[in-house]
Amino acid sequence: xxxxxxxxxxxxxxxxxxxxxxxxxxxxxxxxxxxxxxxxxxxxxxxxxxxxxxxxxxxxxxxxxxxxxxxxxxxxxxxxxxxxxxxxxxxxxxxxxxxxxxxxxxxxxxxxxxxxxxxxxxxxxxxxxxxxxxxxxxxxxxxxxxxxxxxxxxxxxxxxxxxxxxxxxxxxxxxxxxxxxxxxxxxxxxxxxxxxxxxxxxxxxxxxxxxxxxxxxxxxxxxxxxxxxxxxxxxxxxxxxxxxxxxxxxxxxxxxxxxxxxxxxxxxxxxxxxxxxxxxxxxxxxxxxxxxxxxxxxxxxxxxxxxxxxxxxxxxxxxxxxxxxx
Numbered sequence: 001x002x003x004x005x006x007x008x009x010x011x012x013x014x015x016x017x018x019x020x021x022x023x024x025x026x027x028x029x030x031x032x033x034x035x036x037x038x039x040x041x042x043x044x045x046x047x048x049x050x051x052x053x054x055x056x057x058x059x060x061x062x063x064x065x066x067x068x069x070x071x072x073x074x075x076x077x078x079x080x081x082x083x084x085x086x087x088x089x090x091x092x093x094x095x096x097x098x099x100x101x102x103x104x105x106x107x108x109x110x111x112x113x114x115x116x117x118x119x120x121x122x123x124x125x126x127x128x129x130x131x132x133x134x135x136x137x138x139x140x141x142x143x144x145x146x147x148x149x150x151x152x153x154x155x156x157x158x159x160x161x162x163x164x165x166x167x168x169x170x171x172x173x174x175x176x177x178x179x180x181x182x183x184x185x186x187x188x189x190x191x192x193x194x195x196x197x198x199x200x201x202x203x204x205x206x207x208x209x210x211x212x213x214x215x216x217x218x219x220x221x222x223x224x225x226x227x228x229x230x231x232x233x234x235x236x237x238x239x240x241x242x243x244x245x246x247x248x249x250x251x252x253x254x255x256x257x258x259x260x261x262x263x264x265x266x267x268x269x270x271x272x273x274x275x276x277x278x279x280x281x282x283x284x285x286x287x288x289x290x291x292x293x294x295x296x297x298x299x300x301x302x303x304x305x306x307x308x309x310x311x312x313x314x315x316x317x318x319x320x321x322x323x324x325x326x
Contacts, residue, residue: 006030006081007179008088010151011100012136014107016163016171017084020100023172025082028179033074035067035085049121064146086139089156090149096179099157099193100171103164103201104129154193154238154270159184161196166261171196174229174262183229187266195236195243195265199255202236202263203244203305204297205288211249219250224258231255234265237281242308244285246275256301286310 007024011017018036025032042063043049071091074083089097102110108129112122122128143151154160159178163171174196177183184194223231234248245252246268255263269281276284291311298305 006075006079006083006092006095007098007175008083008085008092008095009098009100010086010089010157011098011102012086012107013132014110015100015102016110016168017098017100019168020163020171020175021082021084023168024175027172027176028082030081031079032082032084035071035083035088037084038067038070061146064142086151087143087147090143090147096159097157098159098161098175099154101160101162101164103198104133106164108132152240154195154267158188158192158194159196160193160267162198162201162262164198164201164261166198170261177229184233184264187233187264191266193267194233195267196262197234197236197243197265199252199260199263200301200303201243201305202234202252203242203285203289203308204249204252204293205245205284206249207293208296208300211253216250220254220257223251223254228255228258228260228263231260231263234263235268236265237268237275237284238270239282239285240271242285242289244281244289246284253301256303 007021007028007030009017009021018034021032021034024030043052068087068091071083071085071088074081075088075092075095083092083095088095089099105125108122108125111132112125112128122131140151143149149156159175161171161175166174174183178188178194178196187194231251231254232248234251235246236248237244237246243265248265252263269275269284271282272280275281279287285308289308289311291307294305294307294311297303
């Protein structure tokens, strides 16, 4: 990478962005700024929870206005830094924009076990999961109304990293490698975002019996030896909730068999964007991901993939013997 730039992190609570951004700032010798810390301080000063401050900010533009101007000033300064903020990607033009994601129950578990401050205090896993979702949706709605941007759209970012099973060190190394041009340079240059996904959370779109050569032990051995960073990026679709294979089942299987917590991927289509034949990502996922497809793939790899709503309905129809339940 010829031009040193900032790295800005977005991600909901429990995704690990604070841990990762702190260590990356140390490793790269950059100053780190956390808007989350600022919000928690503002909430405590007002004797509010972070969620209450978010809801208050929907009515009082002065809260966002102060933080927004701070971020604009920092971005305009030209200082290369690490920014931990859910909206910095909107204000920083020349930066590597990183979006951290994780499975919602895992995020809730981390927050429940790891935070004891008054801004994020929960009594159960269920409460933590519900409150984190509520807070995220509050922010998302506020950003859509106030700025006309949707933080949930992956196209806003250069790098999307799933921290569900990856250790902080693994995430840090992958982000640094991407920042320094050693990982996914072609995707980052020509068709961002580069996705770094947990292979155990990616849905197959073909029946496992049709995937000939999938269990080629020589290929699996080559993948295991080369490591995930040497793997050709999978081609992936995203419904807004689920990731699925468009092309790359064999590579995905090898990654699972090799125990990789992350695999590189290129985003082909998101939500209403077309995949093939005019079908959107949501339509393609609904048509291709069936109960048997999910069950057989998970059983073959020793993983667990929750059935999405449409597949659950299809499975219920089969059990009930209803027409069309296939």
